[in-house]
Amino acid sequence: MPSRSGLFTDIVTVAERTAADTRHDPVLIAEVLYHIGVDIGDHLRCRAVKRRAVLATRQ
Numbered sequence: 001m002p003s004r005s006g007l008f009t010d011i012v013t014v015a016e017r018t019a020a021d022t023r024h025d026p027v028l029i030a031e032v033l034y035h036i037g038v039d040i041g042d043h044l045r046c047r048a049v050k051r052r053a054v055l056a057t058r059q
Contacts (some may be wrong), residue, residue: 011037 011033012026019026 011030014033015026015030018024018029
C-alpha cells in the first residue's frame with residue numbers, strides 16, 4: 001500500500017494527465033480521485049474489521 005504522500009503524488013499525476021486529455025480542471029479531478037480513494041479505503045477497512053470479527057466468533 002503506498003504512503004499518503006505517494007498516493008497523493010499518484011492522484012496528482014493521474015489528474016494532470018486526465019486534465020490534459022479532457023480539458024477539465026486538474027484540481028477538480030484530483031479532488032474526485034481523492035474522495036473515491038478514501039471511500040474505497042473505508043470500505044476495505046470495514047471489510048477487514050468484519051472478517052476479523054467473524055473469525056473471532058468461530059474460534
